[in-house]
Amino acid sequence: MRPKNLDKEQAIRSIALQIIAEEGLENLTMQKLAAAAGISPRTIYIKYKDKDDLLVKLYIEEVLGNYETAVLAGFEPEMAFTDGVKKLWLNAFGYFKSNRHAFALMQYGKSSPLLNKAYQEMNIKEGDFFAPVLRFLEQNVAKGVIKDFPHQVHRALLFAPALDLVNEYFDYLGRPKQIITDEVFMLCCEVVIKGMTNPS
Amino acid sequence: MRPKNLDKEQAIRSIALQIIAEEGLENLTMQKLAAAAGISPRTIYIKYKDKDDLLVKLYIEEVLGNYETAVLAGFEPEMAFTDGVKKLWLNAFGYFKSNRHAFALMQYGKSSPLLNKAYQEMNIKEGDFFAPVLRFLEQNVAKGVIKDFPHQVHRALLFAPALDLVNEYFDYLGRPKQIITDEVFMLCCEVVIKGMTNPS
DNA sequence: CGTAAGTAAATAAATATTTACTTATATTTG
DNA sequence: CAAATATAAGTAAATATTTATTTACTTACG
Known part of the structure; x- marks a missing residue:
């Protein structure tokens, strides 16, 4: 054959x-x-069975799958909160910088009902995406390092600004001066960490 | 006639x-x-001239326009940082809670090249959207309340988590228990404020 | 009555998907 | 161990819808 x-x-x-x-x-x-x-x-x-099948597989396997792998590289749930978050942010920024097209479909994941639905169903079947991040958050809640919110809330606080900054990074690629440098990106990371951590 | x-x-x-x-x-x-x-x-x-014209007007006038009006209601650039941010978050949450369909197209604004382009061009022609928010941020930078970042960076830190939480809110509308209550939403607002403000 | 708003039906171009056929290789058979 | 065959991968061309957009007509008001 x-x-x-x-x-x-x-x-x-x-x-x-x-x-x-x-x-x-x-x-x-x-x-x-x-x-x-x-x-x-x-x-x-x-x-692919049909167009929807292609789009869903593209989104789940090609985009989310690779993104998860890249973001979790070298990350351990046992890391100290600050170190773990910085690692995740760096990994995400690095991945998207060299995978602009994947980022574009990633953005559609929040808008398109087709992709959104596929994501939900997949999360149920396969167990949670980014499971190590969940354990990381739980442990830090237990240690009293961060507040006890639902993990969706933690994820919004942690990652939404990072993705928005990646968006800005691409917007500025065609312009004379990039405003989202590695340094700015990591300063933002520290802002987020500072907001989330309890005073010790 | x-x-x-x-x-x-x-x-x-x-x-x-x-x-x-x-x-x-x-x-x-x-x-x-x-x-x-x-x-x-x-x-x-x-x-409408054609389909694109309809989509762009829908996005700019019906969605962004109304969103801006709702978010800026009762907001003054001279407000103290904490008060101003809380006002903006509350207004945004209130607006989207009763305008779910508008929120859906809003999300497409970040993905669709057509809408994205329309937004950029409009921002150039009409002057910045959310101009009072810009002045608010500038004044607080000047006062040393927050760090001196480009305003796109401030906006990412300030609003990206809020929009993500609205998304979660809608995800949970069909489920037995809502996790994004007003209380949780405003606790997150305080987390964001705490991260952004300099120690005084 | 003139004019603009509106409609129903048509059109032409795209679109997803199939059908009928070809090609290349892995396995079977003489 | 080759020639024969089955089989999956691939193609070119067709099909049946769907789509955006128009044309030709009707309606209602100033």
């Missing part, structure tokens, strides 16, 4: 991400994608 | 927002919108 052409599979995914980043999810069509990848539309349907 | 039917104009806008919220921007079509509003597709084209 003819072997899978992994290049083609990867081409579909990365070119799809590129189109989404440049023209928007609403302007990604199967024929446009096939043409850009230099394949027949039919080929996409061999690998 | 036949008078403009303002109800119809408003119906187009609010039903468009509803479809976007429930099915996603990528599933809003002119025919679906016309059918849901009980009018002919042609009627939409009397009021």
Whole structure:
């Protein structure tokens, strides 16, 4: 039997991400994608049931999966709060800086009902995404380092500003002077840490 | 001459927002919108040049415009930092709680290149959105209450967590117990304030 | 009655998805 | 161990919808 052409599979995914980043999810069509990848539309349907299936797998596997791996690299739930948070922020910034297209689809995750639903269902089936971060937060609550909020609340406080800063970083890529430098990014990280930690 | 039917104009806008919220921007079509509003597709084209024009006006006027008005109600740039931030957070939470559909399109503003571009261009033409917030931040930098960051950075730190919490609030609307209560929301506001303010 | 708002039906271009066919390779068979 | 075959991967072209947008007509008011 003819072997899978992994290049083609990867081409579909990365070119799809590129189109989404440049023209928007609403302007990604199967024929446009096939043409850009230099394949027949039919080929996409061999690998994916339909357009929704492609989008969901792109989002869950290609974007969230890789993002999780990158963010958790070298992170341990037992780390001190300050060290752990800094590690997570650095990892996230590093990952997105070299994966701009993934970031674009990531943003759609909060808007598109299709992706949102897929994320929820997946979180239920596979157990929580970013489980080590959850344990990290729980331990720091137990130690009295941070307040006892639901973890969704902790996540909002911790990561929402980071993602917004990444957005600004990309906005400023085309301009003469970048305002979101590594230094600014990490100063913000310290602001967030300071807000969250209890006075000892 | 036949008078403009303002109800119809408003119906187009609010039903468009509803479809976007429930099915996603990528599933809003002119025919679906016309059918849901009980009018002919042609009627939409009397009021809007084309689909993009409709989306951009929906986003800028209906969503961002109303959001700005609601958030700035009773807010003064001269307020003490803590009071000002609390006012902004409360206003934003209150507005979105009763405008869920507007929040959905708001989220698309960060993802969709069309809306993103429209926002940037509009910010240049009309002067900055949320100008009173800018003055508020500048004055507090001058007073040494908060650090001297670019205002985009301040905005990320200040508002990104709030929007993320609103998202969680809506996620939990269908579930037995709401975790994002007014109390939790305002506790988070205090966390953010604490992080941003310099020790005095 | 003139004019603008509105409608119903048509149109032309895109779009997701299929059908019918070709190609390349892994496995089987002589 | 080759030739034969089954099988999956792939393609080109077609199809049946769906889509944005127009055209040609109707209505209601100043």
